[in-house]
Amino acid sequence: MLWNNFVELLNKKERRLIGLMSGTSADGLDVALITISGSGRQTTFKLLDFRSIDYPEEFKKQIIKTYNPESSTVKDVTLMNFEIARMHANMLKKLSYTADAIGYHGQTVYHMPQDGATLQIGEADLLAVELNMPVIHSFRTKDVALGGEGAPITAYFDWVFFRKPHTAVLNIGGIANVTYINDTVLAFDTGPGNCLIDLYVKESFQMEYDKEGKLASQGTIDKGLLKELLKRDEGYMNKKPPKTTGREWYNNQFLQGLPKRNLNVLRTLTYFTALCVHENMKRYLPKVEMIYVFGGGAFNKTLIEDLKSFGYKILIPERTFAKAREAISMALLANEFLNGVASNIPSVTGAKRYAVLGKLSLPW
Numbered sequence: 001m002l003w004n005n006f007v008e009l010l011n012k013k014e015r016r017l018i019g020l021m022s023g024t025s026a027d028g029l030d031v032a033l034i035t036i037s038g039s040g041r042q043t044t045f046k047l048l049d050f051r052s053i054d055y056p057e058e059f060k061k062q063i064i065k066t067y068n069p070e071s072s073t074v075k076d077v078t079l080m081n082f083e084i085a086r087m088h089a090n091m092l093k094k095l096s097y098t099a100d101a102i103g104y105h106g107q108t109v110y111h112m113p114q115d116g117a118t119l120q121i122g123e124a125d126l127l128a129v130e131l132n133m134p135v136i137h138s139f140r141t142k143d144v145a146l147g148g149e150g151a152p153i154t155a156y157f158d159w160v161f162f163r164k165p166h167t168a169v170l171n172i173g174g175i176a177n178v179t180y181i182n183d184t185v186l187a188f189d190t191g192p193g194n195c196l197i198d199l200y201v202k203e204s205f206q207m208e209y210d211k212e213g214k215l216a217s218q219g220t221i222d223k224g225l226l227k228e229l230l231k232r233d234e235g236y237m238n239k240k241p242p243k244t245t246g247r248e249w250y251n252n253q254f255l256q257g258l259p260k261r262n263l264n265v266l267r268t269l270t271y272f273t274a275l276c277v278h279e280n281m282k283r284y285l286p287k288v289e290m291i292y293v294f295g296g297g298a299f300n301k302t303l304i305e306d307l308k309s310f311g312y313k314i315l316i317p318e319r320t321f322a323k324a325r326e327a328i329s330m331a332l333l334a335n336e337f338l339n340g341v342a343s344n345i346p347s348v349t350g351a352k353r354y355a356v357l358g359k360l361s362l363p364w
Contacts, residue, residue, distance in 0.1 A: 002364040006134065009100050010338055013037055016048075018102045019331030020088060022122070024174030024247050025194055025296075026063040026107070027208065028054040029088055032327035033097050039339045043160050043332065050324040053091050066109045066121070067247045077109060081121040088122060089130035102127065103334030103358075104137040105153070105326075111140075111246040113149040124361035135361040136334040142358075143344045148351030151244040152177035155187035156336075156343045157329040166289045168281070171325065172297025174198075175246055176277055179348075180285045187348040188241035188284070191233060191276035192250045194297050196269050199252060204261045210270075213302025219267030225258070229272045237276065241284055242350040267302075274306035281312075289313060294325045333357055 009015070014037040021030040030052050036045040055063070066072045066080050084107055106122030124137040140150035158169045158179035169179040176193035180186045194209065201207045201215065210216055230237070232254060236245055258265050281288050290313040297303055298316045308314055316322055336343040342354035 002362075006362065009134065012100065015101070015335060015338065016099045017331040017334055018092070018097055018099045019327040019329065019334070020092075020102060021105045021326040021330055022084070022088075022107045023326065024108060025198060026055065026060050026174075027198075028052055029091055030324065030327040031092065031095065032324045032331055033099065034328060034331050036331060036335050039336060039341050041160055043335070045328065045332070047321065047324060047328065049095075049097070050320050050327065051095065052323060055087070059087065063107060063109075064247075067251070069110075077119075077121065080107075080109075082123050082126055084121060085123040085126040086130070089127050092131055099133060101134040101136060101334055101338070102131070103139075103330035103332070104135050105139065105330050106137060108140075108246060110248055111151070111244060112248065113144055113151075113244060116144060116147070118144050118150050124359070128361040128363040132363045134363065136337045136358045137361060138359040139330070139333050139343075139357045142355045143349050143351045146344075146351040146353060146355060148344065148346065148349030149188075149242045149244040150349060152179065152187045152189060152348070153333075154326055154329040155179045155185060155345050155348045157325065157332055158187070159185050159345060160332065162292065164290070166287050167292065168285060168288045168290075169292045169294065170277065172273075172293060172295040172300075172303070173326065175250070176273065176295075176297070177244075178277070178280070178285065178291075180288060182287075184347040185345050186241060186285065187345070188280070189244045189246075190280040191236055191245065192273050193295065194273075194300070195247065195250045196255060197266070197273065197300075197303075199255060200258070200266055200269055203252075204266070209296070210266065210300065210302075213270060213300040213304075215263060216267045216270040216300075216302045219263030219265070221271050222264045222268045225265065225268045226272055226275075229268070230275075233272075233276065237279060242348060270300070270302050271306050273297075274303055274310070277307060278310040278312075290315060292317065294322045296323065298322050
Protein backbone atom coordinates (compact mmCIF):
# COMPACT_ATOMS: atom_id res chain seq x y z
CA MET A 1 0.00 0.00 0.00
CA LEU A 2 2.76 2.43 0.94
CA TRP A 3 4.71 1.66 -2.23
CA ASN A 4 1.52 2.34 -4.21
CA ASN A 5 1.46 5.83 -2.64
CA PHE A 6 4.92 6.51 -4.02
CA VAL A 7 3.98 5.20 -7.48
CA GLU A 8 1.02 7.57 -7.38
CA LEU A 9 3.42 10.43 -6.61
CA LEU A 10 5.55 9.50 -9.63
CA ASN A 11 2.48 9.63 -11.88
CA LYS A 12 1.17 13.00 -10.68
CA LYS A 13 0.98 15.76 -13.29
CA GLU A 14 1.20 18.45 -10.59
CA ARG A 15 3.05 18.05 -7.32
CA ARG A 16 3.13 20.02 -4.10
CA LEU A 17 6.77 20.14 -2.98
CA ILE A 18 8.86 21.69 -0.23
CA GLY A 19 12.36 22.96 -1.03
CA LEU A 20 14.88 23.33 1.80
CA MET A 21 18.15 25.24 1.57
CA SER A 22 20.74 25.91 4.27
CA GLY A 23 23.62 27.88 2.78
CA THR A 24 27.28 28.29 3.69
CA SER A 25 26.49 31.32 5.86
CA ALA A 26 24.74 28.88 8.26
CA ASP A 27 22.38 31.64 9.35
CA GLY A 28 19.19 29.62 8.98
CA LEU A 29 16.91 27.50 6.82
CA ASP A 30 15.12 28.75 3.71
CA VAL A 31 11.82 26.97 3.11
CA ALA A 32 9.78 27.22 -0.11
CA LEU A 33 6.40 25.58 -0.65
CA ILE A 34 5.45 25.33 -4.32
CA THR A 35 3.15 23.61 -6.74
CA ILE A 36 5.02 22.43 -9.82
CA SER A 37 4.21 20.71 -13.08
CA GLY A 38 5.99 19.82 -16.28
CA SER A 39 9.69 19.20 -16.81
CA GLY A 40 12.73 20.96 -18.25
CA ARG A 41 11.87 24.25 -19.92
CA GLN A 42 8.21 23.29 -19.89
CA THR A 43 8.24 23.48 -16.10
CA THR A 44 5.84 25.87 -14.41
CA PHE A 45 5.58 26.55 -10.69
CA LYS A 46 3.72 28.72 -8.21
CA LEU A 47 5.32 29.86 -4.96
CA LEU A 48 2.73 29.28 -2.24
CA ASP A 49 4.82 30.30 0.75
CA PHE A 50 8.39 31.15 1.67
CA ARG A 51 10.03 31.41 5.08
CA SER A 52 13.59 32.14 6.14
CA ILE A 53 14.01 30.78 9.66
CA ASP A 54 17.03 31.77 11.73
CA TYR A 55 19.05 29.24 13.70
CA PRO A 56 19.70 29.89 17.39
CA GLU A 57 23.04 31.65 17.78
CA GLU A 58 24.75 28.76 19.58
CA PHE A 59 23.55 26.32 16.90
CA LYS A 60 25.08 28.51 14.17
CA LYS A 61 28.40 28.33 15.94
CA GLN A 62 28.18 24.54 16.15
CA ILE A 63 27.48 24.30 12.41
CA ILE A 64 30.37 26.58 11.49
CA LYS A 65 32.64 24.60 13.80
CA THR A 66 32.06 21.52 11.62
CA TYR A 67 33.58 23.40 8.67
CA ASN A 68 36.95 23.58 10.37
CA PRO A 69 38.98 20.34 10.32
CA GLU A 70 41.23 21.74 13.04
CA SER A 71 38.43 22.27 15.56
CA SER A 72 35.88 19.57 14.69
CA THR A 73 36.09 15.81 15.03
CA VAL A 74 34.41 12.92 13.25
CA LYS A 75 32.15 12.71 16.31
CA ASP A 76 31.17 16.40 15.90
CA VAL A 77 30.23 15.93 12.25
CA THR A 78 28.34 12.70 12.95
CA LEU A 79 26.28 14.31 15.72
CA MET A 80 25.58 17.41 13.63
CA ASN A 81 24.41 15.21 10.73
CA PHE A 82 21.46 14.17 12.91
CA GLU A 83 21.08 17.34 14.97
CA ILE A 84 20.65 19.62 11.97
CA ALA A 85 18.05 17.26 10.47
CA ARG A 86 16.16 17.31 13.80
CA MET A 87 16.31 21.10 13.78
CA HIS A 88 14.97 21.22 10.22
CA ALA A 89 12.22 18.70 11.01
CA ASN A 90 11.09 20.74 14.02
CA MET A 91 11.06 23.93 11.98
CA LEU A 92 8.84 22.31 9.35
CA LYS A 93 6.47 20.80 11.91
CA LYS A 94 5.73 24.31 13.18
CA LEU A 95 4.79 25.40 9.64
CA SER A 96 2.26 22.56 9.25
CA TYR A 97 2.68 22.37 5.48
CA THR A 98 1.05 19.57 3.52
CA ALA A 99 3.16 18.35 0.61
CA ASP A 100 3.98 15.32 -1.54
CA ALA A 101 7.74 15.35 -0.97
CA ILE A 102 10.75 17.43 0.09
CA GLY A 103 13.79 18.53 -1.91
CA TYR A 104 16.59 18.75 0.67
CA HIS A 105 19.98 20.32 0.15
CA GLY A 106 21.32 19.77 3.66
CA GLN A 107 24.35 21.67 4.93
CA THR A 108 27.63 21.66 3.00
CA VAL A 109 30.45 21.26 5.52
CA TYR A 110 33.30 20.55 3.10
CA HIS A 111 33.48 20.81 -0.66
CA MET A 112 36.61 19.64 -2.48
CA PRO A 113 35.63 18.54 -5.99
CA GLN A 114 39.27 18.82 -7.06
CA ASP A 115 39.75 15.69 -4.94
CA GLY A 116 36.48 14.13 -6.12
CA ALA A 117 34.65 14.67 -2.84
CA THR A 118 31.92 16.78 -1.23
CA LEU A 119 29.90 16.44 1.97
CA GLN A 120 26.44 17.74 2.78
CA ILE A 121 25.08 16.74 6.19
CA GLY A 122 21.49 16.57 7.42
CA GLU A 123 20.30 12.97 7.75
CA ALA A 124 17.52 12.62 5.18
CA ASP A 125 16.14 9.41 6.73
CA LEU A 126 15.50 11.28 9.97
CA LEU A 127 13.72 14.08 8.10
CA ALA A 128 11.62 11.56 6.16
CA VAL A 129 10.60 9.66 9.31
CA GLU A 130 9.87 12.76 11.37
CA LEU A 131 7.74 14.38 8.66
CA ASN A 132 6.32 11.17 7.17
CA MET A 133 7.04 12.07 3.57
CA PRO A 134 9.62 11.17 0.91
CA VAL A 135 12.82 13.24 0.89
CA ILE A 136 14.97 13.66 -2.23
CA HIS A 137 18.48 14.75 -1.24
CA SER A 138 22.24 14.62 -2.05
CA PHE A 139 21.94 16.52 -5.31
CA ARG A 140 25.68 17.22 -5.65
CA THR A 141 27.24 13.78 -5.26
CA LYS A 142 26.33 12.15 -8.60
CA ASP A 143 27.88 15.03 -10.52
CA VAL A 144 31.05 14.83 -8.40
CA ALA A 145 31.16 11.05 -9.00
CA LEU A 146 31.17 11.88 -12.72
CA GLY A 147 34.17 14.17 -12.33
CA GLY A 148 32.20 17.38 -11.97
CA GLU A 149 32.23 20.22 -9.47
CA GLY A 150 28.76 19.37 -8.17
CA ALA A 151 27.98 23.09 -8.26
CA PRO A 152 26.70 25.74 -8.69
CA ILE A 153 23.66 23.73 -7.66
CA THR A 154 21.13 26.29 -8.95
CA ALA A 155 22.40 26.47 -12.55
CA TYR A 156 19.62 24.11 -13.69
CA PHE A 157 16.99 26.49 -12.29
CA ASP A 158 18.55 29.35 -14.24
CA TRP A 159 18.63 27.27 -17.45
CA VAL A 160 14.92 26.50 -17.06
CA PHE A 161 13.70 30.02 -16.30
CA PHE A 162 16.21 32.63 -17.60
CA ARG A 163 17.00 33.02 -21.31
CA LYS A 164 17.72 36.68 -22.07
CA PRO A 165 20.84 37.33 -24.21
CA HIS A 166 23.91 38.93 -22.58
CA THR A 167 22.30 38.40 -19.17
CA ALA A 168 23.75 36.61 -16.17
CA VAL A 169 22.09 35.39 -12.99
CA LEU A 170 24.12 36.16 -9.87
CA ASN A 171 23.35 34.69 -6.47
CA ILE A 172 25.02 36.37 -3.52
CA GLY A 173 24.72 34.02 -0.59
CA GLY A 174 27.67 33.07 1.59
CA ILE A 175 29.49 32.37 -1.68
CA ALA A 176 28.66 34.23 -4.90
CA ASN A 177 27.90 32.23 -8.03
CA VAL A 178 26.97 33.24 -11.54
CA THR A 179 25.08 31.53 -14.38
CA TYR A 180 25.25 32.60 -18.02
CA ILE A 181 22.93 31.06 -20.59
CA ASN A 182 23.77 31.31 -24.27
CA ASP A 183 24.25 28.46 -26.75
CA THR A 184 25.79 26.59 -23.82
CA VAL A 185 25.34 27.18 -20.11
CA LEU A 186 28.28 28.38 -18.02
CA ALA A 187 28.15 28.76 -14.24
CA PHE A 188 30.71 28.94 -11.48
CA ASP A 189 31.48 30.46 -8.09
CA THR A 190 33.06 33.91 -8.37
CA GLY A 191 34.38 33.80 -4.81
CA PRO A 192 33.06 35.36 -1.59
CA GLY A 193 29.48 36.55 -1.37
CA ASN A 194 28.39 37.61 2.10
CA CYS A 195 30.74 35.29 4.00
CA LEU A 196 33.77 37.56 4.53
CA ILE A 197 31.59 40.60 5.22
CA ASP A 198 29.51 38.63 7.75
CA LEU A 199 32.56 37.16 9.47
CA TYR A 200 34.13 40.60 9.88
CA VAL A 201 30.93 42.27 11.08
CA LYS A 202 30.25 39.53 13.66
CA GLU A 203 33.74 39.65 15.08
CA SER A 204 34.27 43.40 14.97
CA PHE A 205 30.81 44.86 15.54
CA GLN A 206 28.86 41.97 17.14
CA MET A 207 26.21 42.16 14.40
CA GLU A 208 24.87 39.27 12.33
CA TYR A 209 25.32 41.14 9.06
CA ASP A 210 25.73 44.63 7.64
CA LYS A 211 22.09 45.50 6.95
CA GLU A 212 21.78 47.21 3.56
CA GLY A 213 25.55 47.83 3.67
CA LYS A 214 25.03 50.84 5.95
CA LEU A 215 28.15 50.23 8.03
CA ALA A 216 30.34 49.74 4.97
CA SER A 217 29.00 52.94 3.41
CA GLN A 218 30.59 54.90 6.27
CA GLY A 219 34.10 53.75 5.37
CA THR A 220 36.44 54.31 2.44
CA ILE A 221 38.24 51.79 0.24
CA ASP A 222 41.79 51.07 1.36
CA LYS A 223 43.72 50.48 -1.88
CA GLY A 224 46.64 48.84 -0.10
CA LEU A 225 44.36 46.38 1.69
CA LEU A 226 42.47 45.72 -1.54
CA LYS A 227 45.74 44.81 -3.24
CA GLU A 228 46.54 42.41 -0.37
CA LEU A 229 43.09 40.76 -0.57
CA LEU A 230 43.49 40.26 -4.33
CA LYS A 231 46.88 38.68 -3.72
CA ARG A 232 45.35 36.29 -1.17
CA ASP A 233 42.66 35.36 -3.67
CA GLU A 234 44.79 34.99 -6.82
CA GLY A 235 44.85 31.19 -6.57
CA TYR A 236 41.08 31.00 -6.96
CA MET A 237 40.71 34.06 -9.19
CA ASN A 238 43.14 32.67 -11.75
CA LYS A 239 41.49 29.24 -11.83
CA LYS A 240 39.41 28.78 -14.97
CA PRO A 241 35.82 27.48 -14.83
CA PRO A 242 34.42 25.03 -14.01
CA LYS A 243 35.27 26.01 -10.45
CA THR A 244 33.55 26.12 -7.08
CA THR A 245 34.62 27.11 -3.62
CA GLY A 246 33.34 27.52 -0.07
CA ARG A 247 34.11 28.09 3.59
CA GLU A 248 37.15 25.87 3.36
CA TRP A 249 38.80 28.85 1.59
CA TYR A 250 36.88 31.99 2.58
CA ASN A 251 37.06 31.85 6.36
CA ASN A 252 38.72 33.51 9.34
CA GLN A 253 42.15 32.49 8.06
CA PHE A 254 41.51 34.49 4.88
CA LEU A 255 40.91 37.55 7.10
CA GLN A 256 43.92 36.91 9.31
CA GLY A 257 45.85 40.05 10.22
CA LEU A 258 43.15 42.56 9.23
CA PRO A 259 42.56 45.38 11.76
CA LYS A 260 39.38 44.90 13.84
CA ARG A 261 36.50 47.36 14.26
CA ASN A 262 37.60 49.35 11.23
CA LEU A 263 34.97 50.70 8.84
CA ASN A 264 37.55 51.12 6.08
CA VAL A 265 38.32 47.40 6.28
CA LEU A 266 34.61 46.57 6.02
CA ARG A 267 34.20 48.96 3.08
CA THR A 268 37.18 47.33 1.35
CA LEU A 269 35.85 43.81 1.94
CA THR A 270 32.53 44.84 0.39
CA TYR A 271 34.24 46.32 -2.67
CA PHE A 272 36.52 43.27 -2.90
CA THR A 273 33.44 41.02 -3.03
CA ALA A 274 32.01 43.02 -5.95
CA LEU A 275 35.40 43.14 -7.64
CA CYS A 276 35.70 39.33 -7.50
CA VAL A 277 32.39 39.11 -9.35
CA HIS A 278 33.49 41.67 -11.94
CA GLU A 279 36.95 40.21 -12.53
CA ASN A 280 35.48 36.75 -13.11
CA MET A 281 32.88 38.22 -15.47
CA LYS A 282 35.51 40.17 -17.39
CA ARG A 283 37.73 37.12 -17.81
CA TYR A 284 35.19 34.38 -18.44
CA LEU A 285 31.86 36.06 -19.36
CA PRO A 286 32.87 39.25 -21.20
CA LYS A 287 29.57 39.64 -23.09
CA VAL A 288 27.45 40.10 -19.96
CA GLU A 289 25.71 43.48 -19.80
CA MET A 290 22.82 42.83 -17.41
CA ILE A 291 22.74 40.88 -14.14
CA TYR A 292 19.76 39.52 -12.22
CA VAL A 293 20.86 39.48 -8.57
CA PHE A 294 19.41 37.04 -6.05
CA GLY A 295 20.22 36.08 -2.45
CA GLY A 296 20.69 38.10 0.71
CA GLY A 297 23.51 40.12 -0.85
CA ALA A 298 21.02 41.61 -3.32
CA PHE A 299 19.87 43.90 -0.49
CA ASN A 300 23.33 45.17 0.47
CA LYS A 301 23.03 48.56 -1.24
CA THR A 302 26.73 49.33 -0.98
CA LEU A 303 27.64 46.03 -2.63
CA ILE A 304 25.08 46.58 -5.41
CA GLU A 305 26.37 50.11 -6.06
CA ASP A 306 29.88 48.67 -6.35
CA LEU A 307 28.63 46.21 -8.98
CA LYS A 308 26.91 49.00 -10.88
CA SER A 309 30.17 50.98 -10.88
CA PHE A 310 31.61 48.40 -13.28
CA GLY A 311 28.96 49.27 -15.88
CA TYR A 312 26.42 46.48 -15.38
CA LYS A 313 22.69 47.01 -15.44
CA ILE A 314 21.44 45.39 -12.22
CA LEU A 315 17.97 43.89 -11.85
CA ILE A 316 16.77 42.68 -8.45
CA PRO A 317 13.54 40.64 -8.45
CA GLU A 318 10.80 41.07 -5.88
CA ARG A 319 12.33 40.55 -2.43
CA THR A 320 10.65 37.24 -1.53
CA PHE A 321 11.51 35.63 -4.87
CA ALA A 322 15.07 36.97 -4.72
CA LYS A 323 15.59 35.21 -1.39
CA ALA A 324 13.58 32.08 -2.28
CA ARG A 325 15.43 31.09 -5.48
CA GLU A 326 17.75 28.50 -3.92
CA ALA A 327 14.99 26.81 -1.91
CA ILE A 328 12.76 26.72 -5.01
CA SER A 329 15.71 25.20 -6.90
CA MET A 330 15.80 22.29 -4.44
CA ALA A 331 12.11 21.63 -5.09
CA LEU A 332 12.76 21.81 -8.85
CA LEU A 333 15.61 19.28 -8.58
CA ALA A 334 13.36 17.00 -6.54
CA ASN A 335 10.67 17.25 -9.20
CA GLU A 336 13.12 16.30 -11.95
CA PHE A 337 14.29 13.33 -9.87
CA LEU A 338 10.67 12.15 -9.66
CA ASN A 339 10.36 12.71 -13.42
CA GLY A 340 13.56 10.73 -14.08
CA VAL A 341 15.09 13.73 -15.87
CA ALA A 342 18.79 14.66 -15.82
CA SER A 343 19.37 17.98 -14.05
CA ASN A 344 23.14 18.46 -14.01
CA ILE A 345 24.76 20.54 -16.75
CA PRO A 346 28.17 19.19 -17.82
CA SER A 347 29.18 22.49 -19.47
CA VAL A 348 28.79 24.05 -16.02
CA THR A 349 30.30 21.42 -13.75
CA GLY A 350 32.71 19.55 -16.01
CA ALA A 351 30.95 16.21 -15.40
CA LYS A 352 31.48 13.43 -17.94
CA ARG A 353 27.78 13.23 -18.82
CA TYR A 354 24.26 14.21 -17.89
CA ALA A 355 22.71 12.44 -14.91
CA VAL A 356 19.61 12.34 -12.73
CA LEU A 357 20.61 14.05 -9.49
CA GLY A 358 19.43 13.03 -6.04
CA LYS A 359 18.81 10.09 -3.75
CA LEU A 360 15.56 8.97 -2.16
CA SER A 361 14.75 8.51 1.51
CA LEU A 362 11.33 7.02 2.23
CA PRO A 363 9.60 7.30 5.61
CA TRP A 364 8.26 3.74 5.59
